[in-house]
Amino acid sequence: MMTNILFTASECTPFIKTGGLADVIGSLPQSINKTTNSHVKVMLPLYDEIPDHWQSQMELVTTINVPVGWRNQEASIYTLEHNGVDYFFISNDYYFTRKGVYGYYDDGERFVFFSRAVIEALPYLNFTPDIIHAHDWQTGLVCAFAKILQPIENLKTVFTIHNIRYQGIMPHTMFGEMFNLSMDHFGGMEWNGMLNCMKSGIFHADKVTTVSPTYAEEIKDPYYGEGLHQLLLERDDDLTGIINGIDTNDYHPLKDPYIFSNYRHSRGKKKENKEYLQEILGLPIDGEKPFYVIISRLVEQKGFHLIQRILDEFLQEDVQVAVLGTGDGEFEGFFYHAAERHPERLSVSLTFDEKLARQMYAAADFFIMPSQFEPCGLTQLIALQYKAVPIVRETGGLKDTVQSFNEITGEGNGFSFQNYNAHELLETLKHSLRVYHNPIQWIQLLKNVNKSQFSWKESAIQYNQLYAEFETANIYS
Numbered sequence: 001m002m003t004n005i006l007f008t009a010s011e012c013t014p015f016i017k018t019g020g021l022a023d024v025i026g027s028l029p030q031s032i033n034k035t036t037n038s039h040v041k042v043m044l045p046l047y048d049e050i051p052d053h054w055q056s057q058m059e060l061v062t063t064i065n066v067p068v069g070w071r072n073q074e075a076s077i078y079t080l081e082h083n084g085v086d087y088f089f090i091s092n093d094y095y096f097t098r099k100g101v102y103g104y105y106d107d108g109e110r111f112v113f114f115s116r117a118v119i120e121a122l123p124y125l126n127f128t129p130d131i132i133h134a135h136d137w138q139t140g141l142v143c144a145f146a147k148i149l150q151p152i153e154n155l156k157t158v159f160t161i162h163n164i165r166y167q168g169i170m171p172h173t174m175f176g177e178m179f180n181l182s183m184d185h186f187g188g189m190e191w192n193g194m195l196n197c198m199k200s201g202i203f204h205a206d207k208v209t210t211v212s213p214t215y216a217e218e219i220k221d222p223y224y225g226e227g228l229h230q231l232l233l234e235r236d237d238d239l240t241g242i243i244n245g246i247d248t249n250d251y252h253p254l255k256d257p258y259i260f261s262n263y264r265h266s267r268g269k270k271k272e273n274k275e276y277l278q279e280i281l282g283l284p285i286d287g288e289k290p291f292y293v294i295i296s297r298l299v300e301q302k303g304f305h306l307i308q309r310i311l312d313e314f315l316q317e318d319v320q321v322a323v324l325g326t327g328d329g330e331f332e333g334f335f336y337h338a339a340e341r342h343p344e345r346l347s348v349s350l351t352f353d354e355k356l357a358r359q360m361y362a363a364a365d366f367f368i369m370p371s372q373f374e375p376c377g378l379t380q381l382i383a384l385q386y387k388a389v390p391i392v393r394e395t396g397g398l399k400d401t402v403q404s405f406n407e408i409t410g411e412g413n414g415f416s417f418q419n420y421n422a423h424e425l426l427e428t429l430k431h432s433l434r435v436y437h438n439p440i441q442w443i444q445l446l447k448n449v450n451k452s453q454f455s456w457k458e459s460a461i462q463y464n465q466l467y468a469e470f471e472t473a474n475i476y477s
């Protein structure tokens with residue numbers, strides 16, 4: 001029997017992306033639909049920022065009223081099909097006709113509205129979901145509304161935590177202003193006196209998942225749990241970690257239209273990509289030079305405090321480092337000034353640029369990612385796919401996908417270190433450089449990189465098994 005699933009999230013490639021969540025929502029449904037007997041459709045906000053060529057393909061389904069406190073807000077439902085997946089978009093001029101995606105004072109309110117609109121839209125879709133699968137805090141309240149309002153008989157919910165640091169916290173007064181629910185339901189949505197969308201999702205969902213087995217363990221610990229570890233311990237029986245994949249068709253160095261020279265394994269072609277990038281970044285052109293790359297949001301999570309401590313020292317070595325990212329002023333300022341100090345060795349691009357990102361993966365010998373915590377991390381997987389060796393801290397999904405190279409056994413597809421410590425990072429970087437200059441070890445390491453596989457297929461099967469548990473439970477209940 002086919003199980004119908006409605007995914008709901010705040011971003012999704014190819015329509016709108018600020019980070020890895022968009023990659024996941026853009027590729028997992030296709031994979032589930034292709035590989036399993038579950039069928040996924042996806043519901044998203046219709047941001048003004050979604051390019052016109054997508055918006056012009058959308059068809060209006062209908063316009064509905066969504067209760068928001070004592071008012072009603074209009075929501076129009078649009079739809080389009082892309083690569084075998086049906087997408088629904090919820091539009092509302094007041095909440096979503098703005099520049100960018102997040103960062104507004106009323107982000108909480110915007111996603112209270114969106115979450116309620118998802119529930120109100122259900123009768124108007126061309127299918128009836130058996131399960132709603134909500135992702136991250138922006139849609140945590142969908143699980144709460146689904147459980148409380150019961151819009152469809154026996155509807156189940158799954159909530160996936162992509163990053164527990166961001167919780168969607170609002171003043172508790174919003175409950176009275178926005179929710180149209182009895183105060184009996186406040187407790188399941190409240191945390192430390194505030195409304196908390198992440199907590200609501202974890203509390204109300206029938207099953208909770210996160211994006212790697214190691215992170216599923218880590219978040220039950222106070223160091224990683226961002227205040228919610230106790231709740232996660234209480235939900236332990238329903239909590240699993242399923243590792244993310246990447247769309248290996250889209251991220252493929254042989255097919256990528258953005259890169260200078262397409263390749264499968266060829267180091268010669270990779271060198272051409274390196275020299276091309278050195279030229280456009282204004283670095284000395286030398287295909288032999290070890291080339292280290294960082295592509296990231298510039299936030300504390302990604303380990304930039306460690307990089308800050310050791311970058312000048314590492315740049316004493318005969319290497320080049322290229323950074324692409326946007327984020328906190330502290331780190332943007334740091335890199336801006338560091339590039340002034342090291343014009344021959346460091347290039348810094350403080351922008352969000354998909355094309356440059358792909359050119360950098362293609363050019364890189366190494367990819368640096370010393371995260372403080374990392375739910376899964378996609379960039380190390382993309383790096384491996386483009387034959388760049390990841391250098392990571394052993395946390396979350398990084399621990400599950402990168403094994404440190406061992407010269408004695410010849411095993412390992414990257415370099416890693418354990419403690420959140422700048423000198424461990426520096427030592428690991430120097431270790432990677434020694435291996436780069438040792439042809440026998442370097443070739444062995446690249447062989448291991450070539451064998452690393454991170455397609456979605458395995459994970460799609462695991463999600464399908466999780467969905468199937470509800471059916472089994474129904475049969476026996």
Ligand code: ADP
Pocket residue numbers: 018019020021023295296297324325326351352353354357376377378379380382
């Ligand atoms: P997170 O979701 O925590 O930011 P992930 O590793 O899961 O981190 O995914 C990040 C995604 O965003 C990857 O696809 C990466 O290539 C992309 N990305 C991050 N920063 C930039 C940037 N400045 N320009 C282009 N792409 C970027």
